Amino acid sequence: MNRQTSLDxxxxxxxxxxxxxxxxxxxxxxxTFGTKRTVAxxxxxxxxxxxxxxxxxxxxxxNLPAYxxxxxxxxxxxxxxxxxAADAAAANSIIADILRSNNVRMVAKGKSMISEETHLNxxxxxxxxxxxxxxxxxxxxQLEGETPSHIIVPAIHKNRQQVGRLFADRLGVDYSExxxxxxxxxxxxxxxxxxTADAGISGANFALADSGSLVIxxxxxxxxxxxxxxxxxxxxxxxxxxxxxLADLPTFMRLLPRSATGQMxxxxxxxxxxxxxxxxxxxxRELHIVLLDNGRSGILKGDCREIxxxxxxxxxxxxxxxxxxxxxxxxxxxxxxxxxxxxTTLLTGMAASHPLVDASTLCGACNDACPVKVPLQEMILRxxxxxxxxxxxxxxxxxxxxxxxxxxxxxxxxxxGERLAGRFWSVLRSAGGENVAGRLPLPTKLxxxxxxx
Amino acid sequence: MSVTDxxxxxxxxxxxxxxxxxxxxxxxxxxxxxxxxxxxxxxDVFCPCVTELEQAAAAGGVRLVPGYASARVxxxxxxxAIAETGSIVCTSSxxxxxxxxxxxxxxxxxxxxxxxxxxLDDYFAGQAAAPPTNLTIITGPSRTADIELNLVIxxxxxxxxxxxxx
Numbered sequence: 001m002n003r004q005t006s007l008d009x010x011x012x013x014x015x016x017x018x019x020x021x022x023x024x025x026x027x028x029x030x031x032t033f034g035t036k037r038t039v040a041x042x043x044x045x046x047x048x049x050x051x052x053x054x055x056x057x058x059x060x061x062x063n064l065p066a067y068x069x070x071x072x073x074x075x076x077x078x079x080x081x082x083x084x085a086a087d088a089a090a091a092n093s094i095i096a097d098i099l100r101s102n103n104v105r106m107v108a109k110g111k112s113m114i115s116e117e118t119h120l121n122x123x124x125x126x127x128x129x130x131x132x133x134x135x136x137x138x139x140x141x142q143l144e145g146e147t148p149s150h151i152i153v154p155a156i157h158k159n160r161q162q163v164g165r166l167f168a169d170r171l172g173v174d175y176s177e178x179x180x181x182x183x184x185x186x187x188x189x190x191x192x193x194x195x196t197a198d199a200g201i202s203g204a205n206f207a208l209a210d211s212g213s214l215v216i217x218x219x220x221x222x223x224x225x226x227x228x229x230x231x232x233x234x235x236x237x238x239x240x241x242x243x244x245x246l247a248d249l250p251t252f253m254r255l256l257p258r259s260a261t262g263q264m265x266x267x268x269x270x271x272x273x274x275x276x277x278x279x280x281x282x283x284x285r286e287l288h289i290v291l292l293d294n295g296r297s298g299i300l301k302g303d304c305r306e307i308x309x310x311x312x313x314x315x316x317x318x319x320x321x322x323x324x325x326x327x328x329x330x331x332x333x334x335x336x337x338x339x340x341x342x343x344t345t346l347l348t349g350m351a352a353s354h355p356l357v358d359a360s361t362l363c364g365a366c367n368d369a370c371p372v373k374v375p376l377q378e379m380i381l382r383x384x385x386x387x388x389x390x391x392x393x394x395x396x397x398x399x400x401x402x403x404x405x406x407x408x409x410x411x412x413x414x415x416x417g418e419r420l421a422g423r424f425w426s427v428l429r430s431a432g433g434e435n436v437a438g439r440l441p442l443p444t445k446l447x448x449x450x451x452x453x
Numbered sequence: 454m455s456v457t458d459x460x461x462x463x464x465x466x467x468x469x470x471x472x473x474x475x476x477x478x479x480x481x482x483x484x485x486x487x488x489x490x491x492x493x494x495x496x497d498v499f500c501p502c503v504t505e506l507e508q509a510a511a512a513g514g515v516r517l518v519p520g521y522a523s524a525r526v527x528x529x530x531x532x533x534a535i536a537e538t539g540s541i542v543c544t545s546s547x548x549x550x551x552x553x554x555x556x557x558x559x560x561x562x563x564x565x566x567x568x569x570x571x572x573l574d575d576y577f578a579g580q581a582a583a584p585p586t587n588l589t590i591i592t593g594p595s596r597t598a599d600i601e602l603n604l605v606i607x608x609x610x611x612x613x614x615x616x617x618x619x
Contacts, residue, residue, distance in 0.1 A: 137599035179603040221595035221610025250573035282545035283586040
C-alpha cells in the first residue's frame with residue numbers, strides 16, 4: 001500500500017475511465033461541491049476576499065523562516081513541544097519516539113493529508129502501535145486498506161453498498177446501505193476508541209504565529225475528540241501552514257469551508273493554544289507539534305513557490321475536467337488534481353511523476369476556483385517545460401520534435417515534407433484508419449512558402 | 454456592548470440554517486419552560502451551574518448529573534455568539550470543560566443577548582492576544598457527508614444543538 005504510481009498515470013486513468021461506479025461517484029461529488037461552492041460564494045465578495053487571502057499567504061511565504069521561529073517561540077511558551085522534521089522519515093520517527101516514551105498502545109487519529117504524505121500510519125503500525133482513523137471517510141478507507149481519493153471526502157469513490165458490505169464484513173454488523181445507519185455504527189464503534197485511546201494524532205489547517213495556536217476545521221467532531229480527550233496530543237503539519245495572527249483567521253474562515261464543501265462555515269473551528277494548564281479542565285496534558293519540511297524549503301526558492309499558498313480546499317480538483325473524469329487514485333500519490341500535479345512533481349521529482357504534467361487541459365478552471373490565487377495553470381505549464389528540460393519526454397515526442405526542428409530550419413526539407421504529406425495522405429489514411437489520420441492535420445493545398453507575403 | 458435586534462435576528466437565522474434549533478427567552482421563567490419542552494424529564498443533564506443563567510436553568514426540575522461524560526444533555530452558558538455565521542463559542546476560560554459541548558448527544562447553549570457579535574472580526578478583535586487553551590467555534594450539530602455526500606447529522610459530536618438567546 002502507498003506505493004507511488006504516478007508513472008502509471010495513463011494506465012491508471014484508462015482503468016478509472018472504465019469503472020462506471022467510480023465515474024458516477026466522481027460526477028456526483030464534483031457536481032455537488034461545484035454547485036454548492038458557487039451558491040456559497042454569493043454571500044461574500046469572492047474576488048476581494050481571495051486578494052486578501054493571497055496577500056496574507058504571500059506575506060508568510062516571503063518571511064517563512066521568521067514566521068516559523070515566531071510560531072515556535074509562542075507555541076513553546078504556551079506549553080507545546082515543537083519539533084522540526086526535515087523529511088517524512090524524520091517526522092515519523094519523532095512521532096514514534098513520543099508514543100513509545102509515553103507507553104502508548106492505541107492512537108485515535110484525525111484526518112491529516114500530511115500524515116498521508118509521510119505514510120505515518122504504515123510506519124507506526126510497523127512499530128507496533130494500533131492506529132484508528134476516526135474521520136468517517138478515513139475510517140472507511142482504513143478498513144478497506146485504501147488511500148484517499150479526494151482530500152476533503154477521502155472515500156468519495158465508494159458507494160453506499162460498498163460501505164455497507166465493508167461494515168458488515170469487518171465490524172460484524174447487519175448489512176445496511178443507509179448512510180444514516182452506517183454513520184451511527186461508526187459513531188458507536190469510534191466513541192469507544194476516543195475514550196480509551198492513549199494518544200490523539202491530528203493535522204492542522206493553520207498555525208497562528210502570534211499566539212502559537214493550531215486551528216482545525218472539522219464537521220464530524222472527531223477532530224475535537226482526538227485533540228482534547230486523550231492525555232497526549234500530537235499534531236503534524238507542514239511548515240507553510242502558518243498565518244500571522246488570529247486577526248487573519250476570519251478571512252480564511254470565510255474562504256476555506258465555502259471553497260471546500262460550499263458550507264458557510266464548518267460545524268467546528270477549534271483554536272488550540274498549548275497544553276492543559278493549571279486551572280484548565282480542557283486540553284491534552286502533553287502537546288507535541290511536528291513541523292514538516294519535506295522539500296518545501298526547496299520549493300520556496302523556485303519558480304513554483306506560490307503553490308505553498310495552497311490551503312487544501314480541493315476546489316481546483318472539483319472543477320478540473322481531468323480529475324472529475326479519472327478521480328484521485330489515478331494520480332498515484334497523496335495529492336490529486338491540479339494542485340496535486342504541481343505538488344507531486346515538485347515533492348517527489350520528475351523522475352517519479354512526469355506523466356502527471358499531461359493530466360491537464362490547461363483550461364484554467366482551477367485558477368478561477370482557487371481561493372488564494374495560486375496560478376496553477378501557469379505552474380503546470382512550467383512543469384511541462386521542466387519535464388522536457390530534464391529529459392523525461394516520451395521518446396516518440398522527443399524524436400518528432402527533433403525532426404520538426406530539422407525541417408523548420410531548412411526550407412527545402414520543409415517544402416519536400418509538405419509535398420510528401422500531400423502525396424501520401426490518402427495512403428496513410430487508408431492504412432492507418434481514423435485512429436492515425438484523425439490525429440494528423442490535413443495536408444496543406446498551398447505550400448507554406450507561397451503563403452508568406 | 455449594545456446588540457441590535459437585527460444582529461440577534463441574523464444570528465438566529467444563520468444558526469437555524471446550520472440545523473441548530475433556535476429559541477428566544479425573555480427571562481428565567483420562559484427559559485425553564487423551553488428547557489422542559491426540549492429536555493426529557495428522565496434525561497441525565499450536565500450543567501456547570503456557575504453563571505446566573507445556568508443556575509436559573511438548573512432550577513427547573515431537570516435531572517442533574519455531576520459529570521458530562523455520561524450525561525445525555527449538556528445545558529451551559531456559552532462564551533459568545535457570532536451572527537455572521539450563526540455560531541456559538543465555547544472556551545476553556547474559567548476552568549470550563551469544552552468537551553461538555555462535544556460528548557453528550559444533545560447540547561443546549563444559553564446565549565446572553567449582549568454576547569452576540571455581528572461578525573467574526575468583531576469577535577476576534579475583542580479577544581486577548583493570548584487565547585485560552587481551547588476556543589471552539591460551533592455551528593450547528595456535528596455532521597458528515599462522507600458516504601455519497603449524503604448529509605447525516607450527528608456523527609461524533611452532538612446530534613442536536615439547541616440555542617436559547619436570553
